[in-house]
Amino acid sequence: MASSISIFGSINMDLVVYCSTEPLKGETIIGDSFETFQGGKGANQAVAVSRLGSSVSLIGKVGSDVFGQQLLKILGDENIDISMLKEHSGESGTAFIYVYKETSENQIIVIPGANSYAEETQIDDQTLSSTDIVVSQLETRPQETQKLFSRSRKFHCYTILNTAPAIGVSERLIEESDLLVMNESELSTLSGDQIFSGSSYKVIDESIKKVLSSNSKSAIVTLGSRGAYVFEKQKGTFLSGLEVVALDSTGSGDCFVGALASHYSNHGHLLDAANFANQAASLSVMKKGASASMPYLNEVVNPS
Numbered sequence: 284m285a286s287s288i289s290i291f292g293s294i295n296m297d298l299v300v301y302c303s304t305e306p307l308k309g310e311t312i313i314g315d316s317f318e319t320f321q322g323g324k325g326a327n328q329a330v331a332v333s334r335l336g337s338s339v340s341l342i343g344k345v346g347s348d349v350f351g352q353q354l355l356k357i358l359g360d361e362n363i364d365i366s367m368l369k370e371h372s373g374e375s376g377t378a379f380i381y382v383y384k385e386t387s388e389n390q391i392i393v394i395p396g397a398n399s400y401a402e403e404t405q406i407d408d409q410t411l412s413s414t415d416i417v418v419s420q421l422e423t424r425p426q427e428t429q430k431l432f433s434r435s436r437k438f439h440c441y442t443i444l445n446t447a448p449a450i451g452v453s454e455r456l457i458e459e460s461d462l463l464v465m466n467e468s469e470l471s472t473l474s475g476d477q478i479f480s481g482s483s484y485k486v487i488d489e490s491i492k493k494v495l496s497s498n499s500k501s502a503i504v505t506l507g508s509r510g511a512y513v514f515e516k517q518k519g520t521f522l523s524g525l526e527v528v529a530l531d532s533t534g535s536g537d538c539f540v541g542a543l544a545s546h547y548s549n550h551g552h553l554l555d556a557a558n559f560a561n562q563a564a565s566l567s568v569m570k571k572g573a574s575a576s577m578p579y580l581n582e583v584v585n586p587s
Contacts, residue, residue, distance in 0.1 A: 292325015293422035295376040296350040324420040330574040331541025340364040344397040346375030371397035403431035420445040432459035525565035539564040
């Protein structure tokens with residue numbers, strides 16, 4: 284099945300603990316609740332794209348364990364093309380997530396599992412030739428993403444790299460990416476600058492220029508509840524966040540990327556797409572879970 288958007292990325296089972304407050308180092312506290320959700324950056328972004336009305340294929344690997352079978356069913360139920368998903372003889376990716384109700388912030392530890400074995404050859408040239416946008420992140424092997432993006436250029440696909448989690452990225456992978464989407468800590472890692480919540484837009488602007496390999500590249504820095512900063516054609520624009528009552532911020536960055544790709548595929552205007560993604564991500568923090576919190580198109584277009 285041809286899809287306008289192909290996502291190469293991670294698929295995890297999220298094991299989520301909800302606590303009222305964050306424990307001190309060495310402290311034991313009583314949690315409020317425990318839940319399991321389908322997660323992983325690639326899967327979360329694919330769910331966001333699908334719920335927002337665009338066709339999407341997900342390329343990656345799940346394990347041969349019970350989590351793998353559960354994940355395949357959940358993704359299939361989300362109307363995602365999973366024909367290029369493969370099974371690895373081993374454990375599925377898992378994420379241990381701690382959500383603190385006092386701040387709605389989270390801490391996450393990811394065990395890659397099957398994600399470490401995802402290969403860019405799982406998507407063939409015929410599929411790429413009918414794909415408008417290729418999206419990837421850094422929870423699968425970056426060298427595989429680099430090879431995929433290089434192949435995608437031959438078919439004039441627009442490539443979006445979500446530089447999460449915050450690890451180093453090769454100059455070659457940046458060169459192969461049309462758009463980088465990152466948060467403040469990821470921008471710090473890539474630029475070598477000290478970027479923190481509250482950094483001026485001038486500082487963010489200068490750091491982005493250090494990272495991008497050419498003037499033709501674009502970047503978006505997500506700023507949490509503050510909104511997002513869009514850098515395109517050597518010009519930066521700030522988009523303010525929506526005021527919402529946050530419950531769980533897990534997956535909000537993935538929602539932003541998926542919504543961005545969906546809107547850009549349909550309309551082709553980056554600033555408008557970022558504004559749409561900003562609204563979608565703001566809505567996602569009002570629900571629990573990662574993929575489970577992704578909003579549907581009518582929720583974004585007609586918010587209550």
